[in-house]
Amino acid sequence: MKITIADVLSTLNAKEEFTVAAEQDRVRWRGLVYPVTKKEPFQLCLVNNDNKKLLIAGDAHMTVTLPCDLCLSDVPTAFDLSIRRELAIRDGAVVSEDKEESAFLEGAVLDVDRLIYDELLVNWPTKILCREDCKGLCPVCGQNLNVRDCGCDRQVADPRMARFQEIFDQCKEV
Ligand SMILES: [Zn+2]
Ligand SMILES: [Zn+2]
Structure with missing residues (x-):
């Protein structure tokens, strides 16, 4: 899902809230594909802070099925994503030195799926077990x-x- 955020970017201290949803039904990572088994729409809040910063905040909940590290059986894994981003803006546009940091933005178009994807990777569990004594x-x-x-x-x-x-x-x- 993509949203246009031109108004927030160009209006001093503007605040806008969008109801957004992830469209992806799979997550690709390191050459493997994991099915998204549950997702729900959530509120994404964007704030223009003094024409200097763009603040992005939202809480997304998703379930992705991952394989158990030991027996490879399916483990529905809940992700509680707390999206908090802060990007510098100038003259109504995001100025970012780090391209990765703002990869979910193309001009004034925000790619919600990319934003979520980045967050999923940050929260990816280091250990996945179907049960403690697998x-x-x-x-x-x-x-x-x-x-x-x-x-x-x-x-x-x-x-x-x-x-x-x-x-x-x-x-x-x-
Ligand atoms: Zn055997
Ligand atoms: Zn297991």
Whole structure:
């Protein structure tokens, strides 16, 4: 969704509120695509501060399905995005040295999806688990161990670990 913010940019101390919504139904990141399973319209407030600054504020809530780090099963992940941006303006236009910072703006057109996308990446979780005690996948056969135990001998799955096991067993025998 794109909105035109020319009035706010050019009017001293103008304040405008837009009801906006994300249009994207997937999020692309690092070559992977994640489905957006829930999103809702929200208020985006824009303020011209003394013809010097453009303030952008809004709270967006979205749910994106991400894979569990250990077992790869779907984890609906809620994002509570608190968008707070401040950009310098001069003569009714945004002046930004950092192009990335204002990538969601093209002249007086604000790309809501880009704004949200940037915010999603900032809030991306470093760890995603379907549950705290996720057992993960069997390294031997790939079975999801939360569903059932395949019975594989996982102790010797990794040759380096097997070596450790051997030494450890010898220690115990002494
Ligand atoms: Zn899991
Ligand atoms: Zn297995």
